[in-house]
Amino acid sequence: MPTSRRAPRRRTRRAGAPAACAAALLLALTGTGAAPADFPAGPPGGLVAATAAVRSDLGPGTVRRLDAAIAAVMAKARIPGVNVGVWLPGRGEYVKAFGVADLRTGTPMKTDMYSRVGSVTKTFTVTAVLQLVDQGKAGLDDPISKYVDGVPGGEHVTVRQLAAMRSGLYNYTEDRNFLDSLRADPHRSYTPRQILGYAFAHPPNFAPDAKWQYSNTNTVLLGLLVEKVSGQPLAGYLREHVFAPLKLSATSLPSAMPCGSAFPEPHAHGYTTFSPHGGIADATDWNPSWGWAAGAAISDLEDLHAWVPALVGGKLLKPATQAQRLRTGPTGVPGISYGLGIADFDGWIGHNGDLPGYETIAAGLPGGKATLVILINSDADRGGSLSSQVAHAVTEIVTPDHVWSAPAPAPNSESTP
Template structure:
């Protein structure tokens, strides 16, 4: 994988997050050298809640532990809620390999591009209030956006603006790799993006770009008069009592939390990214949450609990991303019937999605992104859905496959 493409892994979740959902993901760019294997951690499950039938529980335990062993995943938290069938909530492996601390289901985790679901919800709340319109050009709110008079807020939320993704910029990659504790402002991030020409005309096609969501964060601040983290707290987190969810303004990471392991280092060596500053991801991927909050958030995201029905309908008008079974709406993806998002950034990976047909919710939290071009969270989500919803797999292509489909 090229460093530029790896960079897009830096935060996407879009196409492999769907980029990363589909790729994008949000995982920091790939390291220049292959990473050594992480020390082995026991994947034996620590039971929290089991409401499914014993046979299904046994199959899930086996699928998760086998996937963790195959990929060398240090720790994971799996939450599955299926009304009428039961729940499955377990933690596996280690939260801290050095200390030997087991993973627990109540730990805070960095959730990468799942942040986009919150940011776009905030924008759509402003739409419901009549303070912005989805078809307004971004230039009506922010100056200096290349072609901003032709790029609508809807195109930004749907990943169809054509604006270059700053996480693919080599100068940005070098600066982050050199000092991962550095703080970035949204305008600095946009400076990297706008130094490149747009990749295509607005609306011409779909392409995951974190630049889009950073711009939406600035629009929300401009219209609301509040910092993005404060607006989200007041209008998204508080109404749903998401007490463990926040958008940090620096490297703050609430306790208790898991250590996050990454190979995004100058020499490719594995290290902990736990205290790294996620300001480079901001509105596109800097949020922190936990299993219980995501269990609350996913159904609210899927049913539009914080939005008017017509606005939610707009959100769920998904469009093709060039990969069978996968489409993208407004800050939300559909993967073979599952609605939600995934996210990756140095040290952490997440999947948070719901299956409306069964009113099911799936949350996968992992404390490593040392996945050599794949996705730990996708591998685990696929393993779980193969057992419980084989007709609806959470299955995303690798970044390389996404690239093949996008060009």
């Protein structure tokens, strides 16, 4: 039965299992490993049976509608577990965990569990770049060759074009050799230069700024820029200049390359179909060092609740820089435009993330009207992006004037090679 007690915040604790460092937005992976051949059927007694409410003060009628809508999506799409947070200033909030965090043990999902957040990491990395721009240490219209050697045509590719996904550089997560390597050994470690090697083996897809195309290569290059200019490892810079100022104590970018840090406890197991053996695989301890600056962050529901208003409101940036960040352009996908490491989903501003075993949405309506965070421990999409299906069901009820598009995969879904 649901309870109404708020879960206490806890310090970040590191477990002993290998860490999977995260992923990127348009990436399409799903992994290898031993796990159930397929998800069990939905309720009763199935995936949605365990439900624990931490807070839900929107009114009993709205809460019942939300509970039913989320449970229906979970049953139809066979989602193991989901954490949902909706914060509506002046109206109330709804924070709940549904389903299971571990299919083997039946451990229920809980709202204080850590999760891999995939391409939401891009919002952190690009914020770091824009901070350095604010300090006069980097320029948005500087060529990336000023900071990183060996980029094909790097003298013509600007920092702005990288952050806006308009560089034309090949996306390494679409390289067949990379995908085969990852599928064969998902525990393998990759350095930023190694993963860029897969991208640079291909000519650019188009001239810089000719059009928009999602590429994880862009954000990896921006991570190297941060390290070059700041003199700090990217993980350390983010910890000191992005996470700490906002007291994001549960958010981290694993610092070791290879990723030797463990996945903090408690965390949900993540389930995927990116397996050479078919069926569903448990990707919890896979090594996502290949995602690095484009997707290697870990966070939780409460930290993302704090991050979204800061991201949308530009709390860590100068107003003029934030204005440039939010100047979005077309992506070719109806209803979705893209700025500098940030997207506009039909009025919802933020980012989504998708990597083997996990899907995330972290977005808000401008002016602090609403914050939406969804964390799912599967990327085995059935009928479109799992996170988008849940977001659509939730926003139809709580923000009918701003409904999240569904159910097609968003352009930042990393789960399709």
